[in-house]
Amino acid sequence: xxxxxxxxxxxxxxxxxxxxxxxxxxxxxxxxxxxxxxxxxxxxxxxxxxxxxxxxxxxxxxxxxxxxxxxxxxxxxxxxxxxxxxxxxxxxxxxxxxxxxxxxxxxxxxxxxxxxxxxxxxxxxxxxxxxxxxxxxxxxxxxxxxxxxxxxxxxxxxxxxxxxxxxxxxxxxxxxxxxxxxxxxxxxxxxxxxxxxxxxxxxxxxxxxxxxxxxxxxxxxxxxxxxxxxxxxxxxxxxxxxxxxxxxxxxxxxxxxxxxxxxxxxxxxxxxxxxxxxxxxxxxxxxxxxxxxxxxxxxxxxxxxxxxxxxxxxxxxxxxxxxxxxxxxxxxxxxxxxxxxxxxxxxxxxxxxxxxxxxxxxxxxxxxxxxxxxxxxxxxxxxxxxxxxxxxxxxxxxxxxxxxxxxxxxxxxxxxxxxxxxxxxxxxxxxxxxxxxxxxxxxxxxxxxxxxxxxxxxxxxxxxxxx
Amino acid sequence: xxxxxxxxxxxxxxxxxxxxxxxxxxxxxxxxxxxxxxxxxxxxxxxxxxxxxxxxxxxxxxxxxxxxxxxxxxxxxxxxxxxxxxxxxxxxxxxxxxxxxxxxxxxxxxxxxxxxxxxxxxxxxxxxxxxxxxxxxxxxxxxxxxxxxxxxxxxxxxxxxxxxxxxxxxxxxxxxxxxxxxxxxxxxxxxxxxxxxxxxxxxxxxxxxxxxxxxxxxxxxxxxxxxxxxxxxxxxxxxxxxxxxxxxxxxxxxxxxxxxxxxxxxxxxxxxxxxxxxxxxxxxxxxxxxxxxxxxxxxxxxxxxxxxxxxxxxxxxxxxxxxxxxxxxxxxxxxxxxxxxxxxxxxxxxxxxxxxxxxxxxxxxxxxxxxxxxxxxxxxxxxxxxxxxxxxxxxxxxxxxxxxxxxxxxxxxxxxxxxxxxxxxxxxxxxxxxxxxxxxxxxxxxxxxxxxxxxxxxxxxxxxxxx
Numbered sequence: 001x002x003x004x005x006x007x008x009x010x011x012x013x014x015x016x017x018x019x020x021x022x023x024x025x026x027x028x029x030x031x032x033x034x035x036x037x038x039x040x041x042x043x044x045x046x047x048x049x050x051x052x053x054x055x056x057x058x059x060x061x062x063x064x065x066x067x068x069x070x071x072x073x074x075x076x077x078x079x080x081x082x083x084x085x086x087x088x089x090x091x092x093x094x095x096x097x098x099x100x101x102x103x104x105x106x107x108x109x110x111x112x113x114x115x116x117x118x119x120x121x122x123x124x125x126x127x128x129x130x131x132x133x134x135x136x137x138x139x140x141x142x143x144x145x146x147x148x149x150x151x152x153x154x155x156x157x158x159x160x161x162x163x164x165x166x167x168x169x170x171x172x173x174x175x176x177x178x179x180x181x182x183x184x185x186x187x188x189x190x191x192x193x194x195x196x197x198x199x200x201x202x203x204x205x206x207x208x209x210x211x212x213x214x215x216x217x218x219x220x221x222x223x224x225x226x227x228x229x230x231x232x233x234x235x236x237x238x239x240x241x242x243x244x245x246x247x248x249x250x251x252x253x254x255x256x257x258x259x260x261x262x263x264x265x266x267x268x269x270x271x272x273x274x275x276x277x278x279x280x281x282x283x284x285x286x287x288x289x290x291x292x293x294x295x296x297x298x299x300x301x302x303x304x305x306x307x308x309x310x311x312x313x314x315x316x317x318x319x320x321x322x323x324x325x326x327x328x329x330x331x332x333x334x335x336x337x338x339x340x341x342x343x344x345x346x347x348x349x350x351x352x353x354x355x356x357x358x359x360x361x362x363x364x365x366x367x368x369x370x371x372x373x374x375x376x377x378x379x380x381x382x383x384x385x386x387x388x389x390x391x392x393x394x395x396x397x398x399x400x401x402x403x404x405x406x407x408x409x410x411x412x413x414x415x416x417x418x419x420x421x422x423x424x425x426x427x428x429x430x431x432x433x434x435x436x437x438x439x440x441x442x443x444x445x446x447x448x449x450x451x452x453x454x455x456x457x458x459x460x461x462x463x464x465x466x467x
Numbered sequence: 468x469x470x471x472x473x474x475x476x477x478x479x480x481x482x483x484x485x486x487x488x489x490x491x492x493x494x495x496x497x498x499x500x501x502x503x504x505x506x507x508x509x510x511x512x513x514x515x516x517x518x519x520x521x522x523x524x525x526x527x528x529x530x531x532x533x534x535x536x537x538x539x540x541x542x543x544x545x546x547x548x549x550x551x552x553x554x555x556x557x558x559x560x561x562x563x564x565x566x567x568x569x570x571x572x573x574x575x576x577x578x579x580x581x582x583x584x585x586x587x588x589x590x591x592x593x594x595x596x597x598x599x600x601x602x603x604x605x606x607x608x609x610x611x612x613x614x615x616x617x618x619x620x621x622x623x624x625x626x627x628x629x630x631x632x633x634x635x636x637x638x639x640x641x642x643x644x645x646x647x648x649x650x651x652x653x654x655x656x657x658x659x660x661x662x663x664x665x666x667x668x669x670x671x672x673x674x675x676x677x678x679x680x681x682x683x684x685x686x687x688x689x690x691x692x693x694x695x696x697x698x699x700x701x702x703x704x705x706x707x708x709x710x711x712x713x714x715x716x717x718x719x720x721x722x723x724x725x726x727x728x729x730x731x732x733x734x735x736x737x738x739x740x741x742x743x744x745x746x747x748x749x750x751x752x753x754x755x756x757x758x759x760x761x762x763x764x765x766x767x768x769x770x771x772x773x774x775x776x777x778x779x780x781x782x783x784x785x786x787x788x789x790x791x792x793x794x795x796x797x798x799x800x801x802x803x804x805x806x807x808x809x810x811x812x813x814x815x816x817x818x819x820x821x822x823x824x825x826x827x828x829x830x831x832x833x834x835x836x837x838x839x840x841x842x843x844x845x846x847x848x849x850x851x852x853x854x855x856x857x858x859x860x861x862x863x864x865x866x867x868x869x870x871x872x873x874x875x876x877x878x879x880x881x882x883x884x885x886x887x888x889x890x891x892x893x894x895x896x897x898x899x900x901x902x903x904x905x906x907x908x909x910x911x912x913x914x915x916x917x918x919x920x921x922x923x924x925x926x927x928x929x930x931x932x933x934x
Binding site: 104105106107108130149150151152156157160161163164173177179181183184185186187188189190191192193194196197199200201205217218220240243244245246247248287288290291294295345347348349350351376378379380381415416417418419420421422423424432435436437439440441443444445446447449450451462463 | 571572573574575597616617618619623624627628630631640644646648650651652653654655656657658659660661663664666667668672684685686687707710711712713714715754755757758761762812814815816817818843845846847848882883884885886887888889890891899902903904906907908910911912913914916917918929930
């Protein structure tokens with residue numbers, strides 16, 4: 001169905017882009033065959049680096065005329081294979097489009113190219129006294145990737161997710177035409193929200209080449225609280241009370257003892273307290289010390305009432321570092337504790353998290369496999385890891401399939417969704433199809449057809465295209 | 468193209484619904500021919516009242532089989548003709564589906580039928596200690612209509628718009644199939660956001676029969692400030708400073724002297740101060756008096772630094788009433804000041820509001836026509852009214868067309884959009900087409916085809932369908 005690239009095509013691409021940004025064969029590092037986790041692997045026929053909307057448009061015009069599939073890639077930090085060129089063709093990398101273009105203080109927006117890293121954006125905005133609230137754990141992800149997966153992160157309890165901060169996008173469509181979606185406007189009721197459709201579409205509807213993001217004034221004060229509980233139940237049962245308390249927490253993270261110990265080992269850094277089964281890590285921020293103090297004092301009272309053993313302030317740098325660096329290292333720590341693993345990024349109603357984690361414990365016993373987890377308890381978004389621990393290939397695949405099937409089925413029963421923030425990509429397609437059912441997938445396929453009738457943009461991601 | 472209803476069809480509908488909920492001819496009050504403003508008028512062939520998702524689905528199945536267009540209507544408070552059955556067929560009214568179904572305090576959501584009025588929802592949630600933040604001026608609108616237009620309102624500066632509070636929808640599709648979009652989940656990266664596509668789609672993609680909405684803890688303290696300025700420029704130039712001040716205002720409304728005087732006349736109630744050319748009305752709310760006090764004190768300092776004449780506290784009931792009832796009556800007051808009017812609900816980058824209003828003043832002079840306006844200054848969302856004031860039909864239509872054309876062109880130049888919160892419906896289609904350009908409209912038409920290939924759901928709204 002797709003055209004395989006010939007020397008003529010490569011020559012043509014080298015007319016559009018300088019030779020050093022059109023790589024083939026051994027010039028392509030094997031890093032570009034995969035992402036960070038999913039096990040999806042494929043070699044692109046050509047890897048190109050674009051520097052502008054115009055270049056991206058020119059590449060797409062050529063690809064459209066010649067039926068060449070195009071997979072867009074940022075930093076390659078994804079976990080579900082979304083940025084892997086499973087049909088070969090062109091792997092189009094936006095990582096060199098990494099300029100911050102404008103800070104508009106009157107409209108409180110920042111305009112960036114898609115290859116800007118989350119950590120670069122955070123540093124820039126903070127330096128200017130502003131906050132870009134979305135705060136996924138992976139700080140070396142690009143903002144283009146964050147928008148394409150509607151990334152969430154730690155601060156979603158108070159501030160929401162990436163979707164809530166995208167005001168405008170410049171998008172190159174499948175045939176190379178460039179459209180502007182949204183604008184520097186706060187309200188918008190002007191037809192179907194193509195902007196919101198593009199957010200989270202994982203490179204299947206268009207290529208994002210510029211983004212205008214909403215900022216907030218930087219909170220002047222921020223404090224974290226580490227709260228040990230005697231058991232998971234008590235920790236997680238406290239969460240709904242915190243959310244409706246009016247104390248307005250920024251983050252409510254759940255950590256279990258086993259995962260903290262993995263991180264402690266991995267980082268060779270002592271965690272302040274590892275004596276208890278379960279912990280909540282809260283953050284409060286605000287514009288005045290009084291406001292923050294009032295909120296965390298109320299929160300302390302509330303957690304003690306609900307069975308917490310203590311509440312440690314994590315306010316000095318010496319305390320902040322071990323706690324937040326441990327939290328930031330959970331994924332890597334679990335990864336390094338085993339030879340291979342896969343992830344379930346499920347999201348369920350907040351109230352159901354404890355039940356869901358208990359189910360994974362039961363499943364671990366039943367399948368005789370290790371399933372550590374941690375999560376954004378305030379959002380009902382869990383990261384559950386199934387660890388291979390040296391199992392033979394066949395048994396591993398078998399157990400993995402059983403675990404995923406059962407976990408996503410339970411998520412569905414609870415009114416949850418397959419992915420809270422990491423997306424569907426290539427790896428999670430069967431589970432999305434199963435959980436959503438036939439009609440919603442058919443509607444998505446219809447939208448895909450309207451945007452990309454030749455199915456050139458990141459084909460077979462999110463759902464399997466009809467032949 | 469569409470099938471005209473016969474006696475057989477009416478009999479069939481009376482098999483699906485009880486006779487007293489299937490009205491024809493003189494049984495249909497002329498109120499159902501139009502909405503509140505747009506001048507769009509059409510008689511439905513039949514008016515039906517549904518009470519459930521199942522009934523709605525049964526009606527749609529019949530309509531789909533027989534090629535009958537279906538226009539959904541809530542309270543009929545729209546301003547752009549979206550709920551007018553311009554192709555005849557079935558006018559399907561959800562106003563009797565008006566039950567609040569569930570308050571889920573663990574997940575902080577409320578689940579409602581679409582016919583619940585905004586004022587009913589506000590009263591219910593407040594009574595239970597929660598806030599549903601979207602706060603459009605029209606409190607007798609249904610929540611279904613609010614979702615269908617992505618309604619905004621006064622509190623958007625701090626809390627955002629309707630889109631930000633819709634967690635899940637039950638939707639009846641064109642062929643009668645029922646789908647669930649979203650869920651009681653806070654994060655979601657599970658395929659294209661059909662939920663966000665449905666929000667703001669004005670009844671053209673499906674019929675909303677149930678909605679789960681996000682709530683917040685009710686602020687314990689709220690105060691407003693009425694701030695007179697010597698001129699519009701000084702008032703509006705202050706707005707960006709307020710937004711980035713860190714004082715976190717809930718509402719920033721702009722009012723000019725002339726519009727306040729209309730409202731004073733209309734309500735026969737004295738407004739506390741009418742001596743100045745321009746006013747900002749601010750609201751601050753929060754969980755503690757200290758937090759609110761700190762914020763409004765900072766705001767007072769800031770507005771005085773930027774040229775405000777004074778800052779009146781609007782905190783007691785005696786003060787709140789005249790100010791907010793005037794603000795709430797602006798539309799009606801302007802309406803009653805003329806024989807006919809039409810509205811431009813434009814949204815521009817916040818920084819451009821003053822320039823936009825100046826342009827309308829210039830246009831009023833140039834066209835010798837009255838163009839009063841007021842607006843959500845914090846959101847860049849203006850409501851501009853062109854008043855007929857007894858002009859003969861032809862001159863009126865001519866001047867109206869010129870004014871709209873020029874205003875929307877300027878909005879486009881400024882990077883704005885046709886509608887901030889009232890939608891496109893039937894009346895604003897040409898301006899949307901002009902401002903967005905051909906491709907985005909073609910993408911929307913493609914989405915429409917994927918959802919509603921027979922073009923039965925509210926046809927020819929938002930954009931004109933191809934024959």
